[in-house]
Amino acid sequence: MKRTLIHALCLALGLAPLALVGCDEVSQRDVKNDREQLAQEKEETAETRREVQKDIADEQREVDEVRHEAMKPTIDEHDRETIIAEQxxxxxxxxxxxxxxxxxxxxxxxxxxxxxxxxxxxALQQERDAYVKNVEGKQKxxxxxIENVEERGETLEGAALDQNQAEVKELRSRQDRVDDALSDLKSAELENxxxxxxxxxxxxxxxxADLNGDVNPAVKVDTADGVKVKAPGLDLDIDLNNE
Known part of the structure; x- marks a missing residue:
């Protein structure tokens, strides 16, 4: 199949399964193709059975014809050998x-x-993709x-501002760690x-754990257009339904 050839090409080039688009992913089209292939194989099997039955019937008919011709008081050696050969x-x-x-x-x-x-x-791929989408929604x-925390820092000075910036830096670091871990998950072999x-x-x-101490958290809002995020104090409107 096409994807098998693509996977073989990936291996021939020394690439990891996900190094090229299509090397490890499957789709509904692949399932459809495999179902069509199975149906074709079954039809070929049925056709082979019909051909075999016809071949056997033809050979048996020749045996019957020889036996019919040989139905006489005496059967000579030639007739006997012919019947044996046909059988x-x-x-x-x-x-x-x-x-x-x-x-x-x-x-x-x-x-x-x-x-x-x-x-x-x-099915495994869809499960992984659903999990990734869920985490990406949480990251939004x-x-x-985090942007809300940064926004509050604009009104601070001195030690309070330094503390705010340190907090934002720590939050960004932890946010990057989530992104890195998610990236590793997405690039891993599907079965792993x-x-x-x-x-x-x-x-x-x-x-x-760090964000839970924030006094001005972002909240989810159900709207006519779907689930969005609004951060109090910020001109921010994030649509979680977008990829």
Whole structure:
């Protein structure tokens, strides 16, 4: 299949699975293609069975014709050998037919296994993408709160301003840690993405612990256009529904 060739190209170039777009990702189109491939394999198997049955029937008919012609008081050696030869042809047709059908059935099983693999991979990919989107939404909320803290610093002076700037610096550092952990998760091999999830959750928890002390947090607001974020004291309106 096309994606198999792409993956082989990635390996040939010495690239990690996600180094090129399409090297590790699957889509609904891939599932559709695999389903069509399975249907095609099943149709080929059915066609092979029909051909085998016809071949056996043709050989058996020749045997019956020879036997009918040989129905006389005495059967000479030639007739006897002809009947035996025709019967061998029937058995050979059955053997070859069984081999052809077995080969087609094996291809059916392989196509079905590929479909199951693709469906499972797509489900895992969708689960990961939903988690990433959720964390990115949280980061939008966090960004609104951090900007709120920065905004308050504009009215401060001296030690209070220094403290505000230090707080913002620490918040930005923790925010970057979340982004870095999420980036590692997104670039990980699909089957391993959950092993990176604890690092993201830990970074989020640390950032949230600092933000929980903020007296002027951003809040989520349900609007007619969807869920948005508004930070009190700031001219800020973030649409969480956007990617």
């Amino acid at each position: 061998r042809d029937v058995e050979e047709a059955k053997r070859e037919g069984a081999e052809r059908i077995a080969k087609e059935e094996q291809q059916d099983r392989e196509a079905a296994a590929e479909l199951r693999k693709t469906e499972a991979k797509l 909320l966090n960004e609104a709160q 993405w959950k092993t990176f999830q604890p690092a993201v959750e830990e970074a989020l928890a640390e950032l949230n």
